[in-house]
Amino acid sequence: MPKPRIQAIIQSAAIWNKTMPSTVKTEKSWLLALFGLPFFCVGAGFLLFSIVPTLHDAARMASWPETPGTLLQAQLVTSRSSKSTTYGVKADYLYNVGGLDYRGSRVAINTGNDNVGGFQQSLGSRLENARINNQTVSVWYDPSNPEDAVLNRDIRWGLLGFKLIFVIVFGGAGFAMIYFGLRGTKTAATPASGAQPWLQRPEWQGGVIHSNAKTGTYFVWGFAVFWNLISTPAAFFIPDIWREKGALALLVLLFPCVGLGLLFWAIKSTLEWKRFGATPMTMDPFPGAIGGDVGGELLVNILYQPSTAFEVTLSCINSYISGRGEDRSRSEKVIWQDQGYAEVHPSMHGTRLQYRFEVPDGLPSSEEHSDNYHLWRLNIHGDMPGVDLKRSFEIPVYPGKEKSRRITSLSTQHQPSGHVQLRADALLPLTRTGSRVDIYYPMWRKPLSAFAIMLFGGIFSGVGVFLWKQATQEGFPLNLMSGIFGLVGSLIVLSGLYALFNSLHVRFDGHSLTAVRRILGVPVSNKTSAYPLIRSIEIKQNGSSQSGSTHHIDYQIIAKTASGTIVLAEGLNSHSKAELVVDYFEKLTGLKDTQALSAA
Template sequence: MLQKLKERWVLFLFGAPFAAVGLGFLFWGIVPQFAEWTAMKRWEPVQARILSAEMKHHRSDDSTTYSLHATYRYQYQGQNYTGNRVGISSSSDNVGDYHRRVIGPLERAERNGSTVTAWVNPKQPDQAVLNRELRLSLLLFKGVFALVFGGVGLGMWAYVFIARPDKTNVTESEAQQQPWLSRNDWASATIKSDGKTGMWALWAFAAFWNLISLPAAIGAVGEALEGNHVAWVAVLFPLVGAGIAFWAIKLTLAWRRFGPASVTLDPYPGSIGGQVGGALEVALPYQPDNSFAVTLQCLHSYYTGSGKNRKRRESVVWQSEGIAQTARAAHGTRVEWLFDVDEGLPASEPPGNRYHLWRVNIKCELPGADFDRNYEIPVFATAEKAQQLGDVTTSNQHPEMAQQREQLLEELFDVRQVPGGVILHYPAFRNWSTMLVLIVAGAICAGIGLWLDPYGFPECIFTIAGLLMFFGGLYSLCSSLDVRIDRTELITRRRILGVGLGNKHTPRSEITKLFIDESYSSSTGNKHTTYYKIKARLRSGDKKTISHSLPGRELAQEALESLSLLTGVPC
């Protein structure tokens, strides 16, 4: 426990520079400029004569920044004054075209001996400014730093002061024999969800985002009404903040509605080569029609990129989906779920740069707030079976799940039996939502690359990747596939918007087996979907695609077994 406390203080000290940078940008870079801009609206205009005006360049290894310098004389209430303040901000930067736009009229006034308008503080006439424009682009630039650095630092501090310290008293030998006992949240069979942590984290993020974006947006409205139409862009940021706050409200309502809903594992821990299951009680009146979908995943969590492009990603190692069994409980609805787990899968590992974790998601769509909880659970190679849940049907074999898979297979492709085999028809636009996302994402990536620099590196790579995504998604969206397997041959025919690309014939005797192969994966938040193909292996070693875009291994396996039964080709 003492070691854990030391680790938390190290985390606190590590987060201090991040928090200092974020708060510094906020309270010394953003708030003062907004306050000065508000005060300057009451300053009075006078005519000033420019004595000198200059834009200085400051070069570094990878950028050039600019700063404005000017000296001018003005008269206020019969007194002569000399000023040298050009704008609200006097720091050097290269954000936008502000410096070039402002220095031009000042240099012309110096050459021609003409006057320009200066704004004087009536309470302190020795204070004046030539340009009282609120630079929204600079504020937003600083806001990004405040949001990123402040969010990281304050998040670390929040963990230090809010998260409960580990109170487990496990010896080193016990930790080696039962590694799940070394984590406080796994020290018993009862596992809490991430619902409460996610709710508070989202509220903190919403507060921080709106604290930065609202002042800038208020200032932007005034600028936009005065003719700076680009300033309306800043209004989008509070709209994003409102969306984040709305999401936080939904999570809060869901938490208040359903309560903690902790899962009790059976067996404990979850077992590789055995079963992973559990039960929970949801504060929801029992309704037989309420369907709780359960997804069990083994994930590989890792970092990609480097520096500012470093990101945490997750890839699916193994996944199974099913429907939980429900029953009436003393305080609501009892939800029970159970999966058989293959041998040889990775066990749960301590968090690090690269590690494996097991997560179960339980979701029920309801009027109002949905029940949607994630649980990170301990799973190790113990080969144990469930004791209390022994009579529960495994979730991936639940009758409702089997019905859903059958219905989905009918939607994905049309199967027609012929003597000695089948004809499969996969129409165009069958997976339009996924392909549309790929097309839009590719178009955005390619557009950004072309806008940045169509000939530069790595911008050209960015453009090429975007074009590949765009045309790959367009091809998949518009193409149809017909496959015929009968007693004599395998025929595949592909069309693009009805235009045939030719037929490919393979003798039936060349086909040795049918098998499933992973195709691609998609992710939305914590939800990962892996898509599979069914292929035919030939005696030559080549492979022919029979079916594709089958979401989930269970669905692909069921389709494989059906095709094997209908065609007589082994799998």
């Protein structure tokens, strides 16, 4: 057999071994589903047999006419046990409708005893006083059935919220257990899975990876429908709440407004899915290589337009759970990030987007999901008329030196039509006068993010002030909580003010550099170093923010000297851009020549 033919067979076998499909098994947990069924029934029972009837009665009673009534009996009923005391109100009353006398006994929308708030005590005391003093009371009756009447038709929002806790906590937990039990867990089995851990994940089989767009759309619709079913009925009673409770109605209005926002989000997700379709992505190489390339191509169901820019962001993320008990929550921290643009090519079924990044050694590889693990996420965003393209993929990335076989252009270097080629001097707010270079970051350079920080801190501080006022009645524990909220909120507000009003001026005069940090024009830091005293110029992560599944990183460039560090540049949103700026500064200060001589 000719030698080239043998090499081709060996290469094909290697590729097949790396991407061969595995047997995917789904193991359902009937025990988990059965365990969750009672919890779901409790939540559904509170919703269907208590909350919904309450809102239904309140809605129909809102239009009932009023007539005077005479109390025959009125009594506050107290029931005590070893752990609690509950209250209820009993009453009998006479009223006249259309010349006919009727007798009623329903006191309020909700019947039975409870100890939620002081509603029962207040209503019972008022009715007892009215009976003793022979005063008439207001009776609201159903004009189509006058025998159906009530003395108080107020919605008890506190009691409704208390029952809603059971719906959300018990019903939500039960539904989740039933859903995950019946959906089951997919596992992949392959003889080589020990050496190739990416083959253990069914969603990574064959190198074709799908985004979470469809599942995310279903989740958003489910959450939006559930939220609106609970919150929308409250909107009908806002005028009554305003008349009786004043500004409390604005708090109640907040829940339907959130529901409208969720519906808008769900509709937007649906339109995006219908327009762009499934967008399958094929990786090249598969898996992505730490120390090599992370690349691939994405098929999008849109007409080919070469001028459209699609931004691609590759992030290495640490996902972890913080807190304890009921306060546990999952957070994400971006470890490394690079950004660029995809190359756009025509395809038989629309448009093909290609991307490729060079990933440095030393970064964490993809790990199995746990309380603390690392993952690699690829985000693609394209601004388009109507609905924008937004897709997010969790992809396998492991140590290796593999390079892309089909994709030659680097996303960090590719610039779509109309975009200026990336250069360090274009990334910096730079002016050059002879041999002097000035870099100036003015105040108000990121006003929206600064105001968002201050708003967040202001909310914390506002909670602290509210708790301080409540502490006069509740005692020391609220004083402690108000102090914590007030301190954290104040620090956040101060950080927002600093972000808004600080400026940075860095000057290179050919022999030394000077960096001056000012707040409202007043110098607060002034650092200087001669070029020969600079030991290194490095990239430093200065912070990050998150919007949905997309992280936005902020890199700084710092100079390390014998006396400390000096910030040279900031606000760079990708590692490759930061590397361009580092290279520029190394040439500007002569550090690159010094390093070359040292290496020689």
